Amino acid sequence: MQPKRIAVIGAGLMGHGIAQAFAGAGLAVSIHDADPARRAGVPGRIRESLEQLGADPAAADRVTPADTLAAAVADADVVIEAVPEDLELKKRVFAEIEAAARPSALLASNTSVIPITQIMAGLAHRRRAMGTHWWNPPHQIPLVEVVQAEGTGDAEIEAMMALLAGIGKKPVHVRRDVPGFIGNRLQHAMWREAIALVQAGVCDAATVDEVVKESFGRRLSVLGPLENADLVGTDLTLMVHRYVLHDLDRTPGPLPLLEDLVAAGRLGMKTGGGFRDWTEAEAQAVRTRLADHLCRFDVHDT
Numbered sequence: 370m371q372p373k374r375i376a377v378i379g380a381g382l383m384g385h386g387i388a389q390a391f392a393g394a395g396l397a398v399s400i401h402d403a404d405p406a407r408r409a410g411v412p413g414r415i416r417e418s419l420e421q422l423g424a425d426p427a428a429a430d431r432v433t434p435a436d437t438l439a440a441a442v443a444d445a446d447v448v449i450e451a452v453p454e455d456l457e458l459k460k461r462v463f464a465e466i467e468a469a470a471r472p473s474a475l476l477a478s479n480t481s482v483i484p485i486t487q488i489m490a491g492l493a494h495r496r497r498a499m500g501t502h503w504w505n506p507p508h509q510i511p512l513v514e515v516v517q518a519e520g521t522g523d524a525e526i527e528a529m530m531a532l533l534a535g536i537g538k539k540p541v542h543v544r545r546d547v548p549g550f551i552g553n554r555l556q557h558a559m560w561r562e563a564i565a566l567v568q569a570g571v572c573d574a575a576t577v578d579e580v581v582k583e584s585f586g587r588r589l590s591v592l593g594p595l596e597n598a599d600l601v602g603t604d605l606t607l608m609v610h611r612y613v614l615h616d617l618d619r620t621p622g623p624l625p626l627l628e629d630l631v632a633a634g635r636l637g638m639k640t641g642g643g644f645r646d647w648t649e650a651e652a653q654a655v656r657t658r659l660a661d662h663l664c665r666f667d668v669h670d671t
């Protein structure tokens with residue numbers, strides 16, 4: 370049966386965007402947040418976003434705030450959790466969801482890095498429990514990683530993949546529940562080397578960003594890294610690996626430069642500086658640049 374009713378638990382940055390993605394594709398969404406003001410504001414927030422994107426704002430009417438978690442999930446075919454990244458909180462929320470949802474409902478966590486198997490450990494019925502890792506902003510970024518945890522059924526994974534493809538997303542099947550799934554592992558492998566280059570004095574942070582944006586960053590959305598390896602040849606890739614891999618950073622934990630920045634309160638744009646210094650105007654310019662870039666992709670293609 371094709372799922373028609375979606376419930377989203379947590380109406381923050383990710384939850385409201387996930388609700389927008391489903392509502393924009395014509396599905397009914399009920400959404401609950403522990404904060405009454407936040408849940409009440411969701412339809413207005415989505416309407417504003419749809420207007421900014423030039424999409425039909427009427428989709429916001431398909432999103433209904435629910436006063437309780439139980440009311441939000443009672444009739445849902447699919448429940449997606451997007452509460453803060455805290456294992457104990459997520460386990461409590463899934464215990465409540467399991468008690469109130471229909472036995473056939475698919476249950477998914479939007480955690481960024483916590484293993485799904487740990488989040489779902491207390492559930493009585495694990496076949497329907499999985500990860501759906503959306504990317505911010507979820508109504509604009511196509512990819513959703515569908516994570517098969519210990520006990521997740523194949524048919525349930527297929528049903529989730531079909532649902533997401535049906536609303537225009539690009540779901541991928543993550544066959545093992547590894548920390549960071551696929552996308553965040555790749556992203557953080559690059560971040561570690563980027564930080565290591567600055568820490569070693571090879572270049573400053575602005576130069577790292579310029580190198581990426583003005584070189585392979587230009588190709589990345591049309592040429593994946595392994596397509597690129599095949600394009601240049603696996604023999605060339607092997608030769609380069611023989612020269613360079615031994616010198617890449619392999620520190621097992623966070624690098625001291627990052628630890629020092631956080632200890633010094635340099636938390637990035639929100640505190641005026643992180644790896645680089647940021648005025649509020651510069652930080653806003655970065656946000657606008659990103660939003661404009663994402664808007665160039667057809668919203669109906671996401």
Ligand SMILES: NC(=O)c1ccc[n+]([C@@H]2O[C@H](COP(=O)([O-])OP(=O)(O)OC[C@H]3O[C@@H](n4cnc5c(N)ncnc54)[C@H](O)[C@@H]3O)[C@@H](O)[C@H]2O)c1
Pocket residue numbers: 378379380381382383384401402403404407450451452453454455462479480481482502503504505
């Ligand atoms: N922010 C990102 O870029 C991003 C990307 C991918 C995945 N994620 C993951 O998505 C999840 C949500 O992240 P976010 O950035 O939307 O967080 P957020 O802080 O913006 O939103 C979380 C919401 O959950 C609500 N909440 C807290 N406890 C609750 C409860 N018991 N019941 C219902 N609602 C509750 C909060 O009031 C808040 O509105 C996290 O697991 C995060 O790691 C975030």
